[in-house]
Amino acid sequence: MVVELKLAGDHIDRLAAERALLRRQARQVQRAEEHGPSWMGEEPIWVVAAHLPVWLKQARKPVRFAPGCYRVEPLGHLFLWIAANELPLRDDLVPFLVARSGRALDEFARWVAPRRSPRWVLGMLRYLAMSTSVRKELLWEFEKTEDPEIMARDQEIFEVLLAARPQLMKRLLEEGRREARLEGRLEGRLIEARKALRRVLARRQFELSPEDDARIEACGDLATIERWLDHAVTATSASEALQ
Structure with missing residues (x-):
C-alpha cells in the first residue's frame, strides 16, 4: 500500500494529488515487474490530510463510507482520501491523526501525550504545527511528575538535546534565567x-x-x-x- 501523509502546511491541491497518483502508478509497475504476468492485483493508495479539499469534492464526488474516510475514483483509479480532522481519537489511528490541523491538532496533541513516551511527545512537539499555547502546556506537563522512572527518561532526553543542540539549549537556559x-x-x-x-x-x-x-x-x-x-x-x- 502507498500512503501519502500530508501534514499541516503541505499542498493538497490537484497537482499534489496527481503526483501522489503518479507515485502509486510507479509502485504498481514495480510490483507487476516483481511478481510477473500472473499478478493481477492493484496497488492501493491512501492519502491522509487534515481535511477533504473543496476541489476534490467538486471534481470527483468522493463517497464517505466511514468517519473521515472517502472513496475517490479519479479517471478509473480508485483511491482513498482520509480526512484526519474527522477521524475519532483512537490509538490504532495515531499514524493518521498526526495529519490533523488547527484545533483538531491541538485536541489530538492533548489526547495522545499521556499515551506516549516523553521522547515520542517531544518529537511531536518539534514537528507538528500545533498552537503555541498547547505546545507550552504539554512541555510543562513534563515537570508534573515525581515518578523516578519518568524523571530518569526526562533527564536522558535533556542530555540528548544538550549534546545534539548545545546552542539551542544554551539560548533556552538564558531565556529561562531572564524570565526568572x-x-x-x-x-x-x-x-x-x-x-x-x-x-x-x-x-x-x-x-x-x-x-x-x-x-x-x-x-x-x-x-x-x-x-x-x-x-x-x-x-x-x-x-x-x-x-
Missing part, C-alpha cells in the same frame, strides 16, 4: 503593592476580614491591586475598596 529575573521583579512589586494597600486600609481604620486578606494575598495581578489601592482612598469599607 522578570518574575522576581514582578513578585517584588506585588509584595510592595499589597503592603501599601493594607497600610492605607489600616490608616482608614478598615478591618480586613480573613476572606478579604486572603483575597489580597492571592491576587497576582499588579493592575488589580493598584486599582484596589486607588479605591481604598475614598471607599467607605474594606469590601468596597476591593471591588
